[in-house]
């Protein structure tokens with residue numbers, strides 16, 4: 260029997276909409292490595308252990324099986340719908356007129372829900388790659404970011420909110436220059452923002468900007484995504500679980516370095532969404548939010564673990580004529596065209 264954690268003890272935040280969101284969720288991207296069966300089994304186990312937030316997406320190609328798990332958990336009285344915070348995302352090939360609504364409808368059907376707690380624009384451009392592609396794969400139809408195109412997509416997101424189908428709206432993989440351009444144009448502002456955040460990639464300026472705007476950051480790859488697909492690996496990547504600062508603190512607390520990454524994320528204020536199909540791992544991740552916090556000195560030490568090491572570089576989304584992956588991230592402070 261799995262260890263179950265008292266969910267009432269897991270801290271929550273209030274979003275700008277007034278809705279509550281747990282301080283930790285579970286990721287569901289199988290990284291082309293774990294099957295939908297493995298991932299959905301982990302979701303079922305995680306609900307029983309006390310997880311109340313799940314980060315889904317159409318492109319993870321497992322929403323139908325995860326939907327069965329939710330359906331069964333509600334039917335068996337393991338949890339009530341209103342106790343879960345479930346997110347999903349529109350994939351890059353569904354940004355066109357009417358497509359965002361279709362995408363949300365399919366996700367709701369697959370997840371067997373009648374509303375989603377937060378719906379995200381997964382990437383801020385309509386550039387997509389085939390599932391399981393390699394790092395050199397490029398789509399000749401890819402385009403640079405355009406404010407007009409993004410806002411046309413966002414208007415559809417706003418309609419989903421109007422219709423009560425999406426209770427919160429979110430963006431993902433954004434930068435400060437892009438946000439400065441689009442936030443003033445939003446009739447309904449995002450309340451959550453999913454971005455890459457882990458000790459070796461802290462994005463302090465973007466984190467501060469979001470907090471100032473009242474937008475809660477959700478941190479993906481919180482453990483440094485050791486099982487990420489091959490296309491997302493380069494020789495210069497640094498493993499968060501192997502940097503001295505993280506390892507030293509893990510030794511003091513007698514936990515796996517991954518758990519230190521989660522504690523750091525929660526105490527900093529972003530919502531980590533660690534993935535694991537292993538019960539001992541996902542239980543330790545949830546438990547880490549309610550036991551044995553890091554000290555101020557340890558938090559200060561972890562601040563120095565930042566290596567500005569982006570793992571999900573997004574090179575497969577580059578458009579013809581673009582330079583390298585840095586062009587996706589507006590590093591010069593203006594939107595790269």
Ligand SMILES: NC(=O)c1ccc[n+]([C@@H]2O[C@H](COP(=O)([O-])OP(=O)(O)OC[C@H]3O[C@@H](n4cnc5c(N)ncnc54)[C@H](OP(=O)(O)O)[C@@H]3O)[C@@H](O)[C@H]2O)c1
Nearest residue numbers: 286287288314479480481482483484486517533534535540
């Ligand atoms: N919005 C976006 O564009 C975007 C992009 C990427 C990811 N995401 C979301 O973020 C979620 C998390 O990211 P991710 O899956 O790439 O990376 P991650 O959560 O940082 O890493 C997952 C891996 O970390 C290891 N791990 C997790 N907990 C552990 C523990 N307690 N002890 C030891 N090892 C542990 C597991 O590896 P082992 O199996 O080797 O133990 C697991 O496969 C995804 O599932 C997805 O929902 C969103």
